[in-house]
Amino acid sequence: MPNHPISFALAPMAGFTDAAFRRICGSFGADYAVSEMISAVALTRDDAKTAELAKITPGEPPVVLQIFGREPEVMARAAELLLSGDYRGCSYATPPAGIDINMGCPVKKIVSNGEGSALMLDADRAARIMSAVREVCERHGVPASVKFRLGWDAEISPEFARRMAEAGAQKITLHCRTRAQMYAPSADPSAAKRAADALRDTSVPLVGNGDISSRETAAVYLAGGCAEVAVGRAALGDPWLFQRLKHPEMPDDARPSLEEIKSLVLSFVADVVREKGEERGVRESRSRAAYFIKGLRGSAALRDRLNHAVTMEQFASAVDAWEPERIQN
Ligand SMILES: Cc1cc2nc3c(=O)[nH]c(=O)nc-3n(C[C@H](O)[C@H](O)[C@H](O)COP(=O)(O)O)c2cc1C
Structure with a gap:
């Protein structure tokens, strides 16, 4: 187990990790939450619905805003808009805690545009996006992070993680499934260990993700070298999970009244x-x-x-x- 305080994050989930849900998870101990994914193109086109996705309201834990897209300049422009707050409909109770880049979304509509997990097929483009967004984040004094999967249909995450670290990623979240696996079968936490090993001589922390629903499932990622874990679907019905993760003295099977x-x-x-x-x-x-x-x-x-x-x-x-x-x- 790492000998520093562990962060437990709410993973981004489009249609679910809205302000109300992020607030609930924060109240149970989530250290930060990632927004629903925000289209860089739509944001730069002044789309009102997109601005709504980026809202940060009072009482939330720190919120990292996640963007998706395929053009480095557009992604950098979207990061700039989000961090400067210079777009129509901007509403932040607290400033964004960082910008995360989506390189994991498996949905056809997204990957057919070369976005989301399709970026894992083009590491050069992915690296250009990463460094362009990092440059903007640096100017605003917040971290740039990226979230991706094991690969498109085979594991390339150790090499890809190194490439992203070299391109400026300050944190990496790994969803331990390939794009081909979508959301089943079970995630493979041993792959997080291989990525953590590949990052060992960098200072970039790895956040393990996939099928975390208990202290035990989280511990496997942490034992493999992840500095943090991110919880997705299990939190939808059990946001109390953050309480149990944060408080080892609570029984792992404790449930709310x-x-x-x-x-x-x-x-x-x-x-x-x-x-x-x-x-x-x-x-x-x-x-x-x-x-x-x-x-x-x-x-x-x-x-x-x-x-x-x-x-x-x-x-x-x-x-x-x-x-x-x-x-x-
Ligand atoms: C309904 C739904 C929406 C999701 N939306 C996003 C998203 O917007 N951005 C992203 O990076 N991952 C997204 N994910 C993936 C999750 O963040 C997470 O990686 C995945 O669900 C595996 O974690 P889990 O097993 O804890 O759910 C989504 C997953 C679900 C189920």
Whole structure:
């Protein structure tokens, strides 16, 4: 295990790591969170929806803004806009804690443009993007980082990590799957060790990512030389995981009480409604609340009621009326 304080991060998840969710994870101990991915092209074209993705609101943990794109100049311009705040719709309660570059997104629409994980097929371009963004970050005094996968369809992450470190990456997050694997089968934490070994004589920390859902799964990455870990999907239904990761004295199987779950659901929807208005806030919170109640007795019935809730009051009264017993599993 590293002998310095370990950071536990909320990994970027488009459609999920919005301000309300980042705030929740921060309240349970996430040391920082990465935003949903932001299109560099759209940002430079003054797109209002894109500006919304970059919002940072009060009470959040430090937020690193993640950008995607394929042209080094456009990526540098987007980093400059985000860090200077000089774009329409900019709203930061606290300044961005850094810029992360997405070189891992596997989605067809993205990779067919040569963006996301397609950059792992063109290390020269990836390095040009990295150094262009680093240069901007340096001027603003924040770190430039990059997140990628093991490779396109075979592991090249040790060499790629070194290349990115040489091009100026100050932190690297490795999702231990190839692009071809998408989100299954299981991530391979032993690959993080190989990348950490390749970075050993640099000062660049490696953040391990993939299938972390407990202290035990996190420990495998840390034992392999990762300085930090980033949690993705497991946090969607279990943001309390950050508490257990941060506090080794807590039992790893500790789970929140029903009252804590209810209060989380209600504070989440209230937060989203505050930011997005009642109609949109309630609508967008339905599927998100389902993650928090998953696996609990009566959750299907509650989900159904939440799906019919239109107002905050209906949403809250459905949650208040819910009285399941916890399923022991
Ligand atoms: C719905 C969803 C959206 C994601 N969006 C992003 C993204 O915007 N940027 C990124 O770098 N990774 C994204 N990821 C990948 C996650 O950050 C993470 O690498 C992956 O889910 C593996 O970690 P996990 O097993 O802990 O979920 C996304 C994953 C999911 C499931």
